[in-house]
Amino acid sequence: MEKLRISLIGAGRVGKVHALSLKNNIPEAELVAVVDKDEEAAKRLAKEFELKMYFKDYREALNWGKFDAIIITTPTFTHKAIAVDAARVKKHIFCEKPMALNLKEADSMIQEAKGTKVKLQVGFMRRFDRGFLAAKEKVKEGSMGEPLLIKSIGRGPGLPPEWAWDIKKSSGMLAEVGSHDFDTLRWFAESEFDKIYAFAENYKCPQVKKKYLDFYDHAVVIARFQNGKLGMLDVGCPVGYGYDARMEVLGTEGVIFAGGIKDNQVTVCTKSSGAVSSIYNSWRDRFKDAYIDELRHFVGVIKRDEEPLVTGEDGKKVVEAVAAANKSIQIGQAVSLPL
């Protein structure tokens, strides 16, 4: 069978993760080109992965056109233009989270993809994590009854790049990190957000706040869904210890936990140290398989002409929830949805 040809738009950290997945783990697809505004970065990645082509501007890549799909890993504020232009020339789209800056952008992307019948998948890789999937499966089996309260934690060790500090370009930490948590809540609640309330604080980055007044690095959120279920999430970035993605579902008959800070590899115990278990240092370690599986899924749905498990609509709902949470932080009151 023909390999699916993919162009990568964005040669940064997560871009490289996807390039590695394609090279090492997804033989049914191949990376053929890379695009980055920083042409040197594009060139380096192209060399490292032995790609045919690299470009400075995504439009050049679209003009060249010898590929079937794109993976967008550029800053949030660029997603909409790239996705819409790609859809117009019938390239399938895998778009990193957060999908877009606002609902209007998200709508454009969804409509354009629908109009030209290209696949649009959003990068909520936690939906492909074996632990989260197992939790979802357990909920479906009904072993813990009906879910009532869904909790999610998203914390990472480092600050995102500077463009993400500007809430206008990125929707802030709740979008950059918390998008996953909002998606997890919604995935398990099987309902839409009805009301959201959030507190946020800037604990660690006083210098950033000088430049970006709205900046916060920690936030806590409670939510109510239309079907009456409750949600809680907290995000923090940077946190002092590592990468931490956990969830918990309280149901009528029990409780389910997925994810954890320990990486299950080794425990060392001495008198002075206590029992020390190794932890996840980055999202790369924590979601190693999930990143591969989401891309394998993307390649698969294109080949089989199916709908992806994580659609543009899913991405849009999270954009909306983030917007509501950011508004709640600003006005100090609960915000009702839909916006």
Place this chain on the structure above:
Amino acid sequence: MEKLRISLIGAGRVGKVHALSLKNNIPEAELVAVVDKDEEAAKRLAKEFELKMYFKDYREALNWGKFDAIIITTPTFTHKAIAVDAARVKKHIFCEKPMALNLKEADSMIQEAKGTKVKLQVGFMRRFDRGFLAAKEKVKEGSMGEPLLIKSIGRGPGLPPEWAWDIKKSSGMLAEVGSHDFDTLRWFAESEFDKIYAFAENYKCPQVKKKYLDFYDHAVVIARFQNGKLGMLDVGCPVGYGYDARMEVLGTEGVIFAGGIKDNQVTVCTKSSGAVSSIYNSWRDRFKDAYIDELRHFVGVIKRDEEPLVTGEDGKKVVEAVAAANKSIQIGQAVSLPL
């Protein structure tokens, strides 16, 4: 040394726990009398513990007077009268949580106790749990930096007695169960609540709601402290699995966990079951030692004439937080403190 003589006011579940602690684990004190409106219950407990006296009305016990201190385990709405009357005749007071129905009641209790110089300790036994204490110690040591976010969970397997279903008599589930969680947040934040927001739902007790319109059995709360720290808590009662009291402190350099659902006894693993660990079925198992230790502390502070670690002021601050959370649930908006 003379044994400290104690009368127990309230012959219910937690009353019996305290009676057992006094009998089996606190040789420096002795239970001498029990009071319960249900005279048969008082009589039975008196017989079981070989007590000299039992009474139907706490005022009879105060009139008799041959003891040094009381333990109040009656319904919340009775605490204030008993405590105030006891203080007036110079009996030291150990009062179960929640301390009182409202701030005014709490103030009366505190003032009366101060006026007659009797000790007043509130039953926040989690402050005596070795895990929670170890967490507090770790925070003090600074090993995880400055605390930023404190999270607490309080869930129990069964409904409290009917009087507690009436939010006017008990302040509801956030008071009955959540008092511990509010206290834990405040204990670790080392600050007073500034703002509280809560959602609540009645998932499991539709029949109760018919009679008590304000009733809820699950609630989620986010809080901000005056020093800028954040808090999150959720309570649920009844939950389907067991007794669950956990906490987590996110600090600038790391994270601390105390408590857990597994009781650390035994794990059984078979193909059909997976790896099954035993869990805590009730607060009696979970806080067995903490219940003993808080009473030992109470006896000790009286004998050494010191201040208890958990004062009437601590109890009052939680009464206030609960009131704010209940108000938030009713008005659908955040509530600022002090009330």
Place this chain on the structure above:
Amino acid sequence: MEKLRISLIGAGRVGKVHALSLKNNIPEAELVAVVDKDEEAAKRLAKEFELKMYFKDYREALNWGKFDAIIITTPTFTHKAIAVDAARVKKHIFCEKPMALNLKEADSMIQEAKGTKVKLQVGFMRRFDRGFLAAKEKVKEGSMGEPLLIKSIGRGPGLPPEWAWDIKKSSGMLAEVGSHDFDTLRWFAESEFDKIYAFAENYKCPQVKKKYLDFYDHAVVIARFQNGKLGMLDVGCPVGYGYDARMEVLGTEGVIFAGGIKDNQVTVCTKSSGAVSSIYNSWRDRFKDAYIDELRHFVGVIKRDEEPLVTGEDGKKVVEAVAAANKSIQIGQAVSLPL
């Protein structure tokens, strides 16, 4: 009801643990006297626990005689004489492990106790640990099928006192520490040892070996029971980290674990440390409740005139297993039992 009066023979570490249990946790008994060859130690303990009497020689205590039972916590080589003399004057006997130096001594103790109808309980406190008991219960319930292989670990942080270094006075580390492990194997196998093979090494105490040629501080043992079940155990003392008592039962349908190195209190996680859980530092922490429960059981069986759960026969079988293991270490071959 009259309190059971107990004399403590041996004012050392474990003696003090038992004295504390009696004082704080077993109101139905009271410590009335203490005996120690080191008269100052006896006097100190008597003062601390407000005891009526203290003696230098256990025979003086027996002559005085105003008590019902004794607790023997002296060095192993003294157990037999004390127990036999006590039985002759009808004092019930709680004897620390190992019960005796050899089978002949153990037989004398058992026979004398039987002859005068006094209770004889051996200090295998692991049989009273809630985790080990839960494991035994799970095995009985049959949830993991028929037990096939029983494994036990016994490790402690410190060296025992010098008399225990001399294998002739103590039967060595397999007796001092490993007695518990042999007993656990036998308890779960529900059969008698058929064949034992052991390796031992002296890794940490080269200086001790100069004086006591047979000394070893680590040993590994495999065993076969008469009913065909297998056993494995390892003991080490001193080990570098803490107190470690764990067991595992492999059954036809599954596996059971009891015990662990983590004390279930608190986990701290930072980037530099990883996830650090607190551990048990000593047998006092690890088996805090079990020490109380075994003594409560002893007091109870005397009062109710029942057989203790851990009899002199149980003690003797472990003495025999230890002797077989020591012989195996010496001759380098497997040793068949009974000896």
Place this chain on the structure above:
Amino acid sequence: MEKLRISLIGAGRVGKVHALSLKNNIPEAELVAVVDKDEEAAKRLAKEFELKMYFKDYREALNWGKFDAIIITTPTFTHKAIAVDAARVKKHIFCEKPMALNLKEADSMIQEAKGTKVKLQVGFMRRFDRGFLAAKEKVKEGSMGEPLLIKSIGRGPGLPPEWAWDIKKSSGMLAEVGSHDFDTLRWFAESEFDKIYAFAENYKCPQVKKKYLDFYDHAVVIARFQNGKLGMLDVGCPVGYGYDARMEVLGTEGVIFAGGIKDNQVTVCTKSSGAVSSIYNSWRDRFKDAYIDELRHFVGVIKRDEEPLVTGEDGKKVVEAVAAANKSIQIGQAVSLPL
């Protein structure tokens, strides 16, 4: 760069695992042919993986010769002939464990590979497991002092195929399953076996024993190394619960654990079930990454012309240890090495 071409000898379960690794995860190599005595099996696998060629006899494949290396996954008693013949025509060799039936066979394989300068790697995939590697790294760092005692557990859910029931064709369960455990002991002891003692029982397969008198399905082993370190291992197959590969290293300053029965995915807790964690069902799940990594290593060492981390010598030492353990089971006494 040219892809390394590999032929697979043996189209069974582990053969398919390696074929999948090559297809999905090791782009720098490709499977070109498969051999199986069961020609249909070879054909099926060839079709599934779109291979150019399939053969019934490995000699046909060697005659064809258009490949660089072979992976041997056939029954143990065939390893030597295949490896020797392959080495003679200069094909690199990856050989599943156990390497050979006896020392003589292992020697032939090693010598032939040395003579023709082909790589010879033995399939001890645990050496590539991230947990075991992390444990080895921690030992090297010295954080727990000098290793004294190494323990390993190897248990699987199902019986191996019938040829493996005959101890003469397979060296029994200690070879089939326990080879990994012997290798782990030796890897961490960094010394050669000096003395081995073993007990074995047939608990679950009475019908097998009728045909194969020496058959056992559970075994326990203790070992001493030339450098004085001790080892313990137990193997069981089939066990009732899942796949279980764990290890523990006791060092002078602490203890290290690697591996576990829980797969770290999800925990479900209900009143009736307790806290249930998911477990590993098979070696495929447990060592998913390790199987890929060992093959990636094999491909890498060929391309870079280096020595593999797990050599024929390593394989041979385990063959010797297994032979010693089997002899010990038969004669009922300890066996000294080298044989």
